Amino acid sequence: xxxxxxxxxxxxxxxxxxxxxxxEFAGGDTMDAGFVEEFLKTIDCYVMGSRTYETxxxxxxxxxGWSYGDKPTFVLTSRELPRKxxxxxxxxxxxxxxxxxxxxxxxxxxxxxxxSVVSAECLRLGLADEIRYSILPIVIxxxxxxxTKLGRDIALHLxxxxxxxxxxxxxxYEMRGRPSEPSA
Ligand SMILES: NC(=O)c1ccc[n+]([C@@H]2O[C@H](COP(=O)([O-])OP(=O)(O)OC[C@H]3O[C@@H](n4cnc5c(N)ncnc54)[C@H](OP(=O)(O)O)[C@@H]3O)[C@@H](O)[C@H]2O)c1
Numbered sequence: 001x002x003x004x005x006x007x008x009x010x011x012x013x014x015x016x017x018x019x020x021x022x023x024e025f026a027g028g029d030t031m032d033a034g035f036v037e038e039f040l041k042t043i044d045c046y047v048m049g050s051r052t053y054e055t056x057x058x059x060x061x062x063x064x065g066w067s068y069g070d071k072p073t074f075v076l077t078s079r080e081l082p083r084k085x086x087x088x089x090x091x092x093x094x095x096x097x098x099x100x101x102x103x104x105x106x107x108x109x110x111x112x113x114x115x116s117v118v119s120a121e122c123l124r125l126g127l128a129d130e131i132r133y134s135i136l137p138i139v140i141x142x143x144x145x146x147x148t149k150l151g152r153d154i155a156l157h158l159x160x161x162x163x164x165x166x167x168x169x170x171x172x173y174e175m176r177g178r179p180s181e182p183s184a
Contacts, residue, residue, distance in 0.1 A: 001114045001146060002134040002168070008143030009116055014055060023137045023167030031164050043071060044107035047099075049118035050077035057084065068113075074103070076118060096125045120147040123154055130174045131156065137167035 001009045002019060010016050046068050048056070053075040060066050070087055078092045091098055099122075103110050112122050122128050133146065156173035163169050
């Protein structure tokens with residue numbers, strides 16, 4: 001997810017207007033549209049919490065489009081939510097069972113979109129292989145944290161860092177002890 005420097009992914013009321021901020025960092029890379037497009041092709045399915053889904057629906061209603069293309073998108077919810085497209089499927093229950101028994105056999109690259117509740121659930125259950133954490137050059141003072149109520153420490157391996165001309169810094173961490181970690 002993308003966070004403010006003080007670690008929030010949305011304001012307390014869920015607004016993400018501050019994502020529009022931009023700066024100029026002369027030494028940074030340019031976010032190449034072709035590269036982003038190629039990268040998105042590597043994602044096989046998306047998983048998101050209901051509140052993130054509701055934000056995505058409100059973006060779409062404002063004419064900002066649907067960010068997840070025609071990829072299968074699994075929405076975690078115990079509620080009855082509008083289903084606006086065939087690629088969306090709802091799930092309620094044990095997330096570890098869902099990911100390990102339903103998603104892993106069918107999809108290679110599973111992208112957890114967020115939000116905070118779901119990313120913490122995912123980490124707590126040991127389901128993540130890596131974390132993509134991007135920081136924007138803004139402090140918003142209060143909001144929804146990147147991980148809600150994680151409840152324990154999780155040591156990470158910093159695998160990659162990129163800084164962009166827009167002032168965004170992208171961090172990629174791997175979970176320690178996972179096969180993808182280079183041996184010490
Ligand atoms: N900055 C970014 O990059 C970024 C990225 C993603 C999201 N966001 C923002 O983050 C905010 C939402 O985050 P959030 O932490 O409040 O909510 P969230 O993680 O999107 O959704 C949490 C909700 O998902 C449902 N849920 C989670 N696990 C479940 C399970 N195992 N079974 C059934 N339902 C489950 C529950 O709602 P029910 O009541 O429906 O059951 C839960 O309250 C939004 O403002 C969004 O725009 C920002």
